[in-house]
Amino acid sequence: MSTNAGIEQELNINVEDMDIVYERPDTLTDTRMHYCPGCSHGVVHRILMEVVQELGIQDKTIGVAPVGCSVFAYSYLDIDMQEAAHGRASAAATGIKRVLPDRIVFSYQGDGDLAAIGTAETIHTANRGEKILVVFINNAIYGMTGGQMAPTTLDGMKTSTSPFGRNPDHVGHPLKITDLIAMLPGAYYVTRVAVNNPRNVRVAKKAITKSIQYQMDGKGLCFVEVVSNCPSGWKMTPVEANKWLEENMFPIYPLGDLKVPSDDK
């Protein structure tokens, strides 16, 4: 006796009749990403490559991603991709942009990379007004090396090297490097976004689109911080991580523009 009686039916799907509402852009390779479930990296890869596809600049775009969890970005982003030494991405990108000024050049860096070991490179790249896009994935932790405390780690936040929570008396408060960048005259467009929900993904994508358009117009440094999660390093499920992101990261790293071009207001 079957309890499914009456549920089964012929479906007869006709592919031609269906609209494609969502597909992988050609600028992303058909490869399964190694990122942990729920990690922001994969979403940012995707919107970056959607923008490259939409602007038709796949063969003009060059990326630099240093070590960090995104070290394998070259496997996913189907453009010229370079790995750089830890912290040196914006310096390597500078060299590339200076000899290929007509290309679209971006660096894609974690917080450990950009705001710890690469702080000097970051500040000087911005101060020179280097005409590149810096995508800054701030997950407040060194993800790849096993979740150690970074300069961006929140006060009181537990990591493998702050087992009792970050103590600001001992190591200072989280470094809001994006705020510093916004103060530099060389920085043209500085904004802080997130990819934790569809609305924020749209805003983030718009920020990246704008940044690349500015670069095509020969404007200065564009800096997009993506306030991100690291479910594994934070020892949370993806859902918990996104909740924690909203409740704890956003108050310290508030979303929104920090600097918009004066000719754009």
Next chain:
Amino acid sequence: MHDVQSIVRIRSGNQMVAEGALRAGCKFFAGYPITPASGIYKTMIDTLPGKGGVALSAPDEISALAYCVGASLRGQKAMTATSGPGWALMTETVQYALMTETPVVIATVQRLGPSTGGATQNAQGDVLFVENCTSGGYTIPVFTPSNPIECYELTHIAFTWSELLRTPVVVMLDKEVGMTSEDVNYMDIHDLTTLSRQRTSMSGNGMDKNIDTYYFENPEDVPSFVPVGGEIKSTVTGSAHNKAGRLQKNSPETLEVLYHLQKKIDANANQMELVKRDIEEGARTLIVSYGITARTAREAVRRLRKNGEKVSWLNVLSLFPVPENKLRNSLHGIERIVIPEENFGGQYRSVIENVFDDQDVVGVNKIGSMITPDEIIAKVV
């Protein structure tokens, strides 16, 4: 009933480096994450503050070592830990510590290189990179443990020599030695004497507040230490300097100081020699190993002897200064020396080749995967 013959815990080489440092009186640690050395950083963060010390997270390796040097200028025993990419960034401050005669211990856990290399692959490729990092070619003492107990003991010994000679000393692991956890019987740790640098004392004798920071009588003497922020004015420079610690070019006194930096190490080289030997009467082959290949060599020796073959084995614990005496007096009846190393070209072999007389010196070299006992056996006569 409890058995005092064994206190067994599961420990990694990295954890034992940290514990050896604490035992030696390390009071200051600064670190930056890097696989395969992060375990040392984590253990120090977890334990040092509870022992009245300072464990600090640095924004990069350049700062990490510089923090340590600053603490040591005050007289604190200090250590940092890294791997090849971090070592590359530290070398400037290694040279500074050497020139300023500032004791500091650097644990470096090798991984596959060059550049960012392979974080999770074993290698022994930093031997010459570490040893030859100074302009001028000064000896950097390097100790190479092959198991957790040796990690503990050699880190302790590294502190001792760093303090006594007032120079940077390296404990060099490889990924397998650092990250492998195994049973450790704490009762197997040998008696260790903890020593510290000799300090200049002001007491009683009405000493001049302005005595020379680097005063020594004979070039092989180690100047007694003047802590920064103490009663005696201290002047420290990483530039070529006279005994007062003031920049000077090519004066006889400055050259004397530059020679002294090496001579104080040469004068103690014999005493620093540290090897473990398993010499078999009648053996014609001597296997010389260090680090993880000691574990492979041990198994090769076991298999050879099981088949009734004679073979001798020497494991080098003090890689630099080269333990020339102990190598030389292990050569009785030896016709061939086999040196397994997980690097190109045999980095250590190239250094010790000229210590041997007529022996045939052969390497077993490989990168990217570990040397097997059979690969060593194939080279044994």
